[in-house]
Amino acid sequence: MPEGHSIRHLANVFEETLVGEKVKVASPQGRFQAEADALNDKTLESVTAHGKHLFLHFGDDKNVHIHLGLYGWLYFDGDPATESTRMRIEGNGTAANLIAPTACQLWTDEQVEDKKLSLGPDPIHADSDPDRAWVKLKKSSKPIAALVMDQSVIAGIGNVYRAEILFMTKTMPFTPGKETTEAEFSEIWDLSRALLRDGSRDGKIRTVAKNHLYGDEVRLHGCAHFSYVYKRSEESCRICRSRVQQAPLAGRTLYWCPSCQS
């Protein structure tokens, strides 16, 4: 479900509610019980996000690594824990309930650092270095549409942002990375940063300009979103009216406009 903007948004919610608090940690589902016992009554010192990975730091070499994967989500605002809640963190009159994550692990500081080093730069961070992504991209013969979603190249972009960013920058998605110019990459990086930051404010993806807002919305897990091309392969391009195309690429469905992105 989530791309990098959602993870940054969830980190913000943690910072507003539970960071600095002595918390109760539990695992109603049981699969995180031993780890929860080790964290119970500790203070949640800080929370960091890198790409689609979320890290809860408890000090004393104890951190929780969370990856929501395809199904996972974190519910706040006092929603009651259910028997499928992998981890529940409670304090300060609120609670976070973690449901169906791909990963929920107790990690050392070293494990956290190793994971962050394995990921590409995250455009949402002011101090991330786009050159690390550019060096990898310009060496690769893989299509740009595979590279921008490769978390070891750029961390945080998923299938929705991939389609929308390549459309908005008029990038032909099958262009090999090594044929991309530095100016084209800079445009992709800058737009990624702007869109991820904007989306992280409320956890929603916003890409379509006001003057292009018409027609049907795309439903993303119960929420309505407008998109330029994502999931619009039965419809016409908002700009040129060509039929939006779809094809599998890098294991996911890619959407693009063959006229605007040529």
Added chain:
DNA sequence: TGAGTATGTTCAG
């Protein structure tokens, strides 16, 4: 109500 699909990653073959 059941089939199909999905903002993702890892691992086996």
Added chain:
DNA sequence: TGAACCTACTCAT
């Protein structure tokens, strides 16, 4: 490359 993970939503029946 495909299966597994195993939830929530959409759509057809």
